[in-house]
Amino acid sequence: MEKEAKIYVAGHRGMVGSAIYQKLKQEGYTNIVTRTSKELDLRNQHDVATFFENEKPEYVFLAAAKVGGIVANNTYRADFIYENIAIQSNVIHQAHVHQVKKLLFLGSSCIYPKLAPQPLKEDYLLTGTLEPTNEPYAIAKIAGIKMCEAYRSQYGDNFISVMPTNLYGYNDNYHPENSHVLPALIRRFHEAKVNEVPEVTIWGTGSPLREFLFSTDLAEACVFLMNNYDEEQFINIGVGEDISIKDLALLIKTIIGYKGELNFDSNKPDGTPRKLMDVSKLHALGWKHRIDLEEGIRLAYADFIAKHC
Numbered sequence: 001m002e003k004e005a006k007i008y009v010a011g012h013r014g015m016v017g018s019a020i021y022q023k024l025k026q027e028g029y030t031n032i033v034t035r036t037s038k039e040l041d042l043r044n045q046h047d048v049a050t051f052f053e054n055e056k057p058e059y060v061f062l063a064a065a066k067v068g069g070i071v072a073n074n075t076y077r078a079d080f081i082y083e084n085i086a087i088q089s090n091v092i093h094q095a096h097v098h099q100v101k102k103l104l105f106l107g108s109s110c111i112y113p114k115l116a117p118q119p120l121k122e123d124y125l126l127t128g129t130l131e132p133t134n135e136p137y138a139i140a141k142i143a144g145i146k147m148c149e150a151y152r153s154q155y156g157d158n159f160i161s162v163m164p165t166n167l168y169g170y171n172d173n174y175h176p177e178n179s180h181v182l183p184a185l186i187r188r189f190h191e192a193k194v195n196e197v198p199e200v201t202i203w204g205t206g207s208p209l210r211e212f213l214f215s216t217d218l219a220e221a222c223v224f225l226m227n228n229y230d231e232e233q234f235i236n237i238g239v240g241e242d243i244s245i246k247d248l249a250l251l252i253k254t255i256i257g258y259k260g261e262l263n264f265d266s267n268k269p270d271g272t273p274r275k276l277m278d279v280s281k282l283h284a285l286g287w288k289h290r291i292d293l294e295e296g297i298r299l300a301y302a303d304f305i306a307k308h309c
Helices: 015-026 045-055 070-075 077-097 132-155 181-194 215-228 245-256 280-285 293-308
Strands: 007-010 059-062 102-106 159-164 166-168 199-203 212-214 235-237 261-265
Touching (some): 015 166, 015 215, 045 077, 059 077, 077 102, 102 132, 102 215, 132 159, 159 215, 181 245, 181 293, 199 245, 215 235, 215 280, 235 280, 245 293
Parallel strands (some): 007 059, 059 102, 166 212
8 A cells, every 4th residue: 555545444433443543544654534433324325435436545444343242243133234234335335336446354253153173264164054143243244255255256356355353452342231252351350349349250151262362463464464465365363372261351350450259150152162263374474463462451451441430
């Protein structure tokens, strides 16, 4: 990407989009276009077409999405499949119509089959049944990947897709019910510490294994891939290491300084047993994460304190 090129970051106020926006500014890109959801409803086909006609961006980072944790995904199933398909279909199609030089679509590791071999290689897509609790969201994201592949195949559009692992970091969602596991635990332990609650309940058995990538690392990887990757097949973004939910909870408990007990509620769903990304393809291109989990949690907790307390 040329430093003066017009770059549209869709979803610039979310955790992922805001990290990409800040990374682009740090790298010296000077012509970044953004719109809030109130200014531009990406679910509205006409409004998206008008935006592209007026702005004519040369590059697009498609980070806008309706996202949430396991409970939100399972509760708002229709909202997750409809809104995500609408957003990505409108943006990808208009990027084609207006001959965008390159588009990067952000998917999610939940696209992989629930019981796929570990670590998850890009070739495992559509080789088995999805995790039921987030199936509508996963299908929407798979549709986005396939749209990028189809527009490349039929029209020659340079649209690429990236699949991040579980993310956390600055501007995360700390909603008590709709957040992902890591920010949810940060909030729960912090409130338990402040209110001197003797016990914190953790959803599930604590046995599932998860991989976590800090938001600024993801942003760096996205900008790197926009400049260095042009293949049809999507590419994983992760750290290549995972941790059990129980050990994650113990780590967050220690960082926050909570002294109470943990109770694992096995009546709550665990989700997929393991989701570890194979990142050998990304490493071979020359990119590797910088922020380890403990450092990242400390940064995220400081951000939580600054913005929510």
